Amino acid sequence: MKKHRRGFSQKCSTLHSDVKKGKMTSGSPRERGVCILCGGEKEGVPAQKDAAISFFRSFRKLLGMEEKHTIACNACLPLCLPKRAVFEKSLSRHRLYAMGFVFFLLAGSAAFGSFPLWLLLPAAIGAAIILLLPFGRYFPAFKTSDGK
Numbered sequence: 798m799k800k801h802r803r804g805f806s807q808k809c810s811t812l813h814s815d816v817k818k819g820k821m822t823s824g825s826p827r828e829r830g831v832c833i834l835c836g837g838e839k840e841g842v843p844a845q846k847d848a849a850i851s852f853f854r855s856f857r858k859l860l861g862m863e864e865k866h867t868i869a870c871n872a873c874l875p876l877c878l879p880k881r882a883v884f885e886k887s888l889s890r891h892r893l894y895a896m897g898f899v900f901f902l903l904a905g906s907a908a909f910g911s912f913p914l915w916l917l918l919p920a921a922i923g924a925a926i927i928l929l930l931p932f933g934r935y936f937p938a939f940k941t942s943d944g945k
């Protein structure tokens with residue numbers, strides 16, 4: 798990344814990428830960024846923007862770090878897809894765990910003949926913690942040409 802980029806050339810480069818995007822709508826989109834696996838600055842398939850990605854971006858901005866696109870280069874893309882699948886699987890598993898946790902907490906208290914409303918607070922906090930656990934191994938999705 799050039800530090801002293803003039804406004805004019807920036808305009809040119811956005812225009813250029815717009816043209817590129819329009820041309821390549823049939824294939825997978827390409828972007829320059831940092832590869833998530835090998836860490837190299839290359840051209841590759843960009844990560845799909847989701848809540849976690851925007852969170853990490855605003856976090857980096859808060860720390861004053863340079864904003865960079867997360868991509869998967871051609872060599873690493875086949876390795877990235879199974880990693881994403883593992884993350885999605887653990888996400889859906891933890892959704893079940895959270896539901897089970899809330900269910901047992903509320904059903905357990907109901908079995909003792911009382912259902913205090915304040916119990917909803919630890920139930921919500923516990924469920925949130927369980928749902929956040931898989932994000933310790935977060936892995937973004939990548940737009941692939943098969944439209945997935």
Ligand SMILES: [Zn+2]
Nearest residue numbers: 832835870873
């Ligand atoms: Zn790579």
